[in-house]
Amino acid sequence: MKTRAVLIGFLCVLSTVTVSAQARQKGFLVVATNSWTAAFAAAAGAKDVVTLAPADLRHPAEYEMKPSDVALLKGANLIITTGFEVMAKRLAEAAGSRKIRVLRIDADYSLETMRTSILAIADILGTQDQARASIADLETFLSSWKQELRDDGLHGAPIVVHVFQQPLMAELGFTIKGVFGPAPLEAAQITKLSGEKVTYIVDNWHNEVAAPLKETMPDARYASLINFPGPDDTKTLMDVLSDDRHILSTAK
Numbered sequence: 001m002k003t004r005a006v007l008i009g010f011l012c013v014l015s016t017v018t019v020s021a022q023a024r025q026k027g028f029l030v031v032a033t034n035s036w037t038a039a040f041a042a043a044a045g046a047k048d049v050v051t052l053a054p055a056d057l058r059h060p061a062e063y064e065m066k067p068s069d070v071a072l073l074k075g076a077n078l079i080i081t082t083g084f085e086v087m088a089k090r091l092a093e094a095a096g097s098r099k100i101r102v103l104r105i106d107a108d109y110s111l112e113t114m115r116t117s118i119l120a121i122a123d124i125l126g127t128q129d130q131a132r133a134s135i136a137d138l139e140t141f142l143s144s145w146k147q148e149l150r151d152d153g154l155h156g157a158p159i160v161v162h163v164f165q166q167p168l169m170a171e172l173g174f175t176i177k178g179v180f181g182p183a184p185l186e187a188a189q190i191t192k193l194s195g196e197k198v199t200y201i202v203d204n205w206h207n208e209v210a211a212p213l214k215e216t217m218p219d220a221r222y223a224s225l226i227n228f229p230g231p232d233d234t235k236t237l238m239d240v241l242s243d244d245r246h247i248l249s250t251a252k
Contacts, residue, residue, distance in 0.1 A: 028125060029076045031100075033087065034060035035229040036107050037080040039237045043134040044118045045127025050076070052087070055230040059206055061085050065094075076100050078124060082107045108167035109227070109241060114138055134237075141238060145245050146172055160193050160213065162204035165225050168244070169202055181209045190216060200251065205231065223251035 030046045032038035034053035041049050050072050053063035065087040073079070079095050081088055083104045095102045103124065105117035115135050122131035149155045149172060160178040161169045169176060177196040180189060181204060194216035201217060203210040203224040214222050225244040229235050232243050 028078070030125075031073060031076045031079045033079070033081045033085045033091065034063065035235075036060070036227060037082060037105065039229050039235065039240070040105060040107065040114075040117050041080055041121055042235075043114075043131065043138075043237050044121035045125055045130030045134075046121065052091075053085075055228075055235075057230070060228045060230075061206075063087060065090050070094050073098055073100060078103060080105060080121065107227075108164075109237070109244075110167040110171045111139060111142060113167065114237065137238065138241070141241055142171060145241075148245075148249075149173065154199065157199040158196065159198050159200040159202055160196060160210075160217075160220075161200075161202040162210065164204040164206070164227060165202050168225070168241075174200070180213075182207050184209050185212050193217075200248070202248075221251040223248045 028046075028048060030041050030049045032041050032049055032051045035051060035055040038049050038051040052065065052069050052072065053060040057063060061082075061084060063086065069087075073094055076098070077100065079091060079100055079102045081091060081102060081104055085091070092102060101124070103120060105120060106113045107117065118131045118135055119128070122128045146155065149157075155173050156175050158175045158177045159169060160180065161174075161176055162181040163179050164182065166176065166179055177198055178193045180193060185193075190212050193213060198217065198220050201210050201213050201220045201222045203222065205224045205226045206228060208224055210222070210224075213220075225247055226232075226234065226240055229237075229240055234240050234243050
């Protein structure tokens with residue numbers, strides 16, 4: 001009887017925790033600055049997400065807020081930003097006047113960053129279980145990608161990479177011989193990077209600058225990867241990683 005009573009007590013506590021998490025999600029409106037912060041929110045378990053910058057923009061971080069966007073903040077409980085968007089200052093001012101909580105996250109595709117940012121959002125939403133499941137899926141995917149690179153003899157291969165793609169390439173185990181961007185390459189940089197013997201030139205599709213290296217390093221494979229969901233009908237963090245995996249594997 002005592003064991004049964006303890007079990008019933010445990011189930012009551014578990015039920016209370018579950019109801020609490022559901023209550024925190026119900027009617028909880030999240031505003032994301034762009035498709036990338038929205039993807040982090042979704043991975044964390046957010047159900048009601050409004051995205052400000054259109055997903056079809058090539059440079060989402062440069063999106064300027066419009067008066068109609070300010071209206072979208074009505075009823076919002078949380079705004080998720082990286083803090084580097086052009087709209088960040090104006091968004092913070094609008095949030096402050098409406099007493100909306102603002103969460104600044106880091107955004108890249110290293111496991112550590114994804115884990116930290118997803119859990120930070122989940123801690124506010126009360127959706128830790130969903131967040132941990134998303135993180136486990138991302139870990140499994142990246143582990144599979146790394147094994148594929150090993151099988152193809154590319155693990156540790158030397159590359160030069162756009163600064164915004166550096167975290168993912170480091171996560172995958174590539175040897176980074178040089179970093180460029182986001183500004184256009186200068187003559188001295190081109191000369192220095194071109195002296196490296198590399199397998200890949202990894203550019204960033206959202207602001208490609210590596211065209212000169214394609215000419216001076218003709219033996220290197222060129223891949224232009226994405227960060228923000230949108231291209232190729234990508235919506236989630238996993239979609240982006242899958243798309244980048246395909247682009248890298250078919251690079252010429």
